[in-house]
Amino acid sequence: MNVFLPDGSRLELPEGASGYDAAAAIGPGLAKAAVAVRVGDDIRDLALPLHEGDHLQIVTPKSGDDYLYVMRHSAAHVMAEAVQTVVPGTKLGFGPPIADGFYYDFDPPRPLTEGDFAAIEAEVNRIRKAKAPFQRSVMSVADAHAYFSERGDPYKVDQVEELTRQGETEVSLYRQRDFVDLCRGPHVQDTGRLGPVKLLSVAGAYWRGSEKNPQLTRVYATGFTSKADLDAHLERLETARARDHRRVGRDLDLFHFDDFGPGFPFFLPRGMTIVNAITAAVREELDRMEYGEIQTPTMLSSQLWDISGHNEHYRDNMYFSEVDGQEFAIKPMNCPGACLVYRSRRHSYRDLPLRYAEFGHVHRHELSGVLHGLFRVRAFTQDDAHVFCRLDQVKDEVNAILDLTDRFYARFGFDTVELKLSTRPEKATGTPEMWDQAEAALRDALGDREYGLKVGDGAFYGPKIDFQVTDTMGRPWQLGTCQLDFNFPERFDLVYTSADDTEERPVMIHRAITGSIERFLGILIENTGGDFPLWLAPEQARVLPISDRHADYAASVREGLRSAGLRVEVDGRSESVGKRIRDGELAKIPYLLVVGDAEQEAGTVAVRARRGGDRGTPTIAELARLLATEAAEGG
Secondary structure, eight states: OEEEOTTSOEEEOOTTOBHHHHHHHHOHHHHHHOOEEEETTEEEOTTSBOOTTOBEEEEOTTSTHHHHHHHHHHHHHHHHHHHHHHSTTOEEOOOOEETTEEEEEEEOSSOOOGGGHHHHHHHHHHHHHHTOBOEEEEEEHHHHHHHHHHHTOHHHHHHHHHHHHTTOOEEEEEEETTEEEEOOOOOOSBGGGOOOEEEEEEEEEEGGGOTTSOEEEEEEEEEOSSHHHHHHHHHHHHHHHHHOHHHHHHHTTOEEOOTTSTTOOEEOHHHHHHHHHHHHHHHHHHHHTTOEEOOOOSEEEHHHHHHHTHHHHTGGGOEEEEETTEEEEEOSOSHHHHHHHHTTSOOBGGGOSEEEEEEEEEEOOOOGGGOBTTTBOSEEEEEEEEEEEOGGGHHHHHHHHHHHHHHHHHHTTOOOEEEEEEOOOSSOOSOHHHHHHHHHHHHHHHTTSOOEEETTOSBTTBOEEEEEEEOTTSOEEEEEEEEEESHHHHHTTOOEEOTTSOEEOOEEEEEESSSOHHHHHHHHHHHHTTOOOTTTOSSOEEEEESSGGGHHHHHHHHHHHHTTTOOEEEOOOSSOHHHHHHHHHHTTOSEEEEEOHHHHHHTBOEEEETTTEEOOOOBHHHHHHHHHHHHHHHO
16 A cells, blocks of 8 residues: 655555554654644544555644644543543533634533632643543444443433434544543543643533533633743733723723623714724725615515525524514625615616625624624624626626725735635535636636635635735634625526627625624724724824813813814813823823913923824924824825
């Protein structure tokens, strides 16, 4: 049997040889260091057999993310054992590795809280020091069902039953010491190979993500190869906590969530100032690119959502009502409404491309367990647009959208943008030929731009290009999208009259730049920590009169700056100037303007900038020009 190594060289092995056999054939040192083997896109247990022509890579502690994946997967099992030791009678759900760590879902006989973390971590460390081997075994699904039933593990029984429905006849189990878990692996050789582990937080999670199932306790944790790496990660997490948009949004009075509307954000005046600035920035691009802005109804007949396919593919995420005995749906997306706008008039090939933009307020039912500030809400505004064009216009339209996103994100401080092409999902509408044509058109439009591939991650109606930005902490965020759709024009019978006087179907491009205004704002808050540039700051300057006798002059400073279009307030409280300066710094006001006897007499202002410290004492008119220019240049 021949397999191939990363450098392209061929390695000859006996038939049925395993990943461990391959590592041993390369060298004893590699066999000793090996923890798993990567074959293509899969990371596998070393004990599994290889096959003719496999391209493989041995995973060792020097393998970066692959090693961390295996190590964290193993750490999840160790944490589960520790939890069952600290809280006897705890039942086990799922425990996978995730980005930057891992989690495990538990059903404990008593509440499991962060107060238990110290005892659990101590037990994890005892298990690590024991250097207990991870031992893999295989059972038939019938034997596994009986085994976990006898142990009283209902969630493991449910997993075995699901695997049986999927056609599996065998399952693998892993044991360390007396702890046994249903798992496909892979794992490190023994618990001594684990790096330091830190428990992070507790959350609720429904079994299999359904509100109809029991709610479990999810414990998040992480692990690294060294304490230095773990400490660096914890420091990054602390920075992220300080920038958490929910915390900053509360502290800066930007938005609010209420128990009367879980998942439905309330924007406060300061928050709406930023929302309006984002919206204005989008509208500038719409004007530049000759979009026509439309508005479609929030609620439309359920028959429309039958035509669009949403009732078939998206119904569980929709809200419904009844009007005159007929079912209506609150729109989860704007695109069917845009189709109705298009077909309300006849169109010629000369009319295309038609670009319709809409700031559409949409509603989607999200499980309560996944709601997360502005990142995951049940109502949000999409800066949506739908372009109807001829096939020969697709490339130019998509490239114009790609250029637009580059300009827009740079304006908000996102300089690193990655493109991801998502292809046909398992549940998709339309013919394979439609999808092949749409995917080929997007690839052609991307040309020589660099992009990643997300197989099977397209929308149910068409392939898409997603835009991913990286913030100041190096975290990636999914924002805008550009989706190519041959399907909706067919479903809605959209046509235009061609040059030879026949009817042709337009191509429909769905695009959003922010993705949603709410999510974009949340990401922007965390990227800046609430320290917004002047053009976005809800309060751009604050006047601080030294005493009551300077109140009238402070008011005149405010009015002078407001007449230049600036957002300025006066803090005339009886607190000391030092206290009010400190409060202004905490509120992240870009400019604090102190006025006293000298300033009042000279008609000037003592300027204290958040970035750069003291800025001298310009006159009111001079300061108005300076700040207005800075705001205009930034925006």
